[in-house]
């Protein structure tokens with residue numbers, strides 16, 4: 001008993017230790033950014049450098065094992081491009097006409113996946129499907145969206161400037177952008193007038209967004225700066241009101257805003273979050289002894305190339321330059337028939353939206369872990385006269401990715417459970433984006449409690465903001481043709497004399513016919529379950545087999561629908577969307593999201609109102625957080641999490657983990 005109840009605790013603690021380690025080691029303390037050392041600012045570094053997209057498998061027993069793309073050859077049609085393949089793409093492009101005199105900057109190069117039906121029909125041992133690369137290149141103010149066929153060495157698809165926006169910035173763009181303000185004497189003067197040494201300045205590239213025609217036609221970055229004098233946590237020392245808009249292509253200052261004179265730069269005292277900086281001040285807490293977790297018989301998962309096999313699950317796992325981690329072909333073995341059954345073709349975080357900044361993604365590393373918890377338990381109690389106490393340990397496989405997006409860290413976990421459930425969990429940590437203020441204390445604040453945020457420390461306001469992340473979940477429940485069902489709970493009034501009751505609940509199933517039927521906003525007093533079912537496949541007793549999406553904590557965007565950021569982040573207008581499968585519709589904020597106007601977003605696709613009943617459909621889930629900062633978020637935020645589940649609903653004939661053996665003492 002003792003062992004089962006402490007395991008979840010150990011697990012949590014282990015995770016938080018990991019986070020502390022992770023967040024403590026990654027922020028720049030030099031003026032010039034070195035992206036090999038500080039990828040937090042260098043979001044797209046791994047795009048072209050295959051060396052950095054190694055799959056790291058962390059286990060208790062083996063430490064780190066690297067599957068190196070230098071020597072790897074693809075084994076599966078969905079395997080990412082290898083280093084040799086990326087080099088071949090480079091060779092093909094360098095003799096491609098638009099690029100013969102000048103090689104473009106490569107924003108993305110990733111596998112152009114074969115058609116879904118071909119992939120599902122492919123079996124291990126079959127010849128590999130033709131390999132193609134999807135490339136976004138940028139040259140002379142033009143965006144090229146290309147598909148390169150590696151077999152024929154041909155560019156087989158070429159689209160120029162398909163949308164208003166630009167590709168997401170690459171490392172070189174960001175590195176050069178943060179240097180541009182230093183060319184402007186006004187900038188240097190403003191810094192020095194504020195009593196800051198130029199050598200103590202660290203600047204960050206912030207996405208410009210899209211706020212109207214003035215900003216069209218050129219790639220812009222808004223550069224904001226901090227002082228790192230006396231701290232590694234420069235985020236807590238903003239140089240307020242100094243915002244330099246730069247043109248990344250012309251490398252010139254476009255707009256110079258300098259309004260923060262007189263606003264002091266917050267003191268560096270207490271901003272360092274490293275243990276070594278705590279000066280042995282007492283913790284005032286009972287000490288926690290070191291813990292270790294072990295699996296005496298070794299790990300239970302197998303990694304075969306990019307296929308992961310664990311308990312009753314099998315799936316393909318790969319890194320992706322934009323999504324981070326992509327889970328493909330997730331299949332669960334049926335506990336009765338022993339057959340592998342399809343659940344999801346592809347799942348990945350599709351877009352991130354943080355109103356007041358912009359979206360972009362990076363990824364760091366991923367970890368699998370086996371952990372502990374209760375899957376189901378039951379104690380038969382006195383009135384049945386039975387003495388039965390049975391419990392099964394809950395073991396989950398966690399696929400983790402950690403992404404740094406500027407000041408924030410996003411940790412995304414895909415937890416696979418033996419009962420067929422997939423839990424998708426998002427954890428936020430990192431540094432607040434803070435605003436400098438004159439005020440040292442709330443007493444001095446004219447508008448008191450009405451500030452744009454919370455005074456989190458002297459001279460620092462933690463500004464209110466939201467975080468949204470949307471997941472692309474291409475469900476294929478026992479096949480590609482699925483339907484989305486709103487299982488609506490409705491209050492019924494009992495008719496007089498019918499019952500001593502006045503009201504009861506009734507379930508009403510509404511199958512979504514078109515995309516607009518599946519634009520779902522959550523309502524506590526008008527509840528529903530949301531099922532993705534295969535109407536062509538029935539259980540023994542006749543229910544369509546399915547999975548339901550089970551929401552956890554969530555937040556909706558309250559911005560005006562016509563607010564420019566909201567037009568671009570319109571995927572947050574609903575918590576659930578269902579679209580007709582279209583391989584081009586992957587990025588909820590648009591393919592070329594940088595400064596995009598929002599003409600290529602999930603909201604636009606969904607408005608086409610295509611048929612979705614008994615069709616190949618994609619489920620989208622928006623997870624949101626409102627963040628009203630508080631003092632505890634200073635100088636670094638304790639992590640905050642939320643999740644949702646994909647849970648079998650009439651998918652298995654009965655409890656699929658009934659036959660799982662209980663743990664015995666000798667196992668532990």
Ligand SMILES: *[C@@H]1O[C@H](CO)[C@@H](O)[C@H](O)[C@H]1NC(C)=O
Pocket residue numbers: 034035036037
């Ligand atoms: C960047 O950091 C890497 C790894 O620490 C180092 O090898 C490289 O020389 C550095 N580059 C520059 C330009 O400082």
Ligand SMILES: *[C@@H]1O[C@H](CO)[C@@H](O)[C@H](O)[C@H]1NC(C)=O
Pocket residue numbers: 182183184185188198199
């Ligand atoms: C601004 O300061 C930087 C760093 O000292 C220096 O390299 C640069 O030349 C200065 N710019 C101008 C316009 O003086």
Ligand SMILES: *[C@@H]1O[C@H](CO)[C@@H](O)[C@H](O)[C@H]1NC(C)=O
Pocket residue numbers: 446447448449450
């Ligand atoms: C905050 O704003 C509300 C609404 O505008 C106003 O009634 C209130 O007086 C303000 N409070 C302070 C302390 O300024």
Ligand SMILES: *[C@@H]1O[C@H](CO)[C@@H](O)[C@H](O)[C@H]1NC(C)=O
Pocket residue numbers: 582583584585605
């Ligand atoms: C697929 O998506 C692209 C991009 O949204 C769109 O241009 C195309 O018309 C779509 N095709 C279908 C059949 O909906």
Ligand SMILES: [Cu+2]
Pocket residue numbers: 428465466467627
């Ligand atoms: Cu936040």
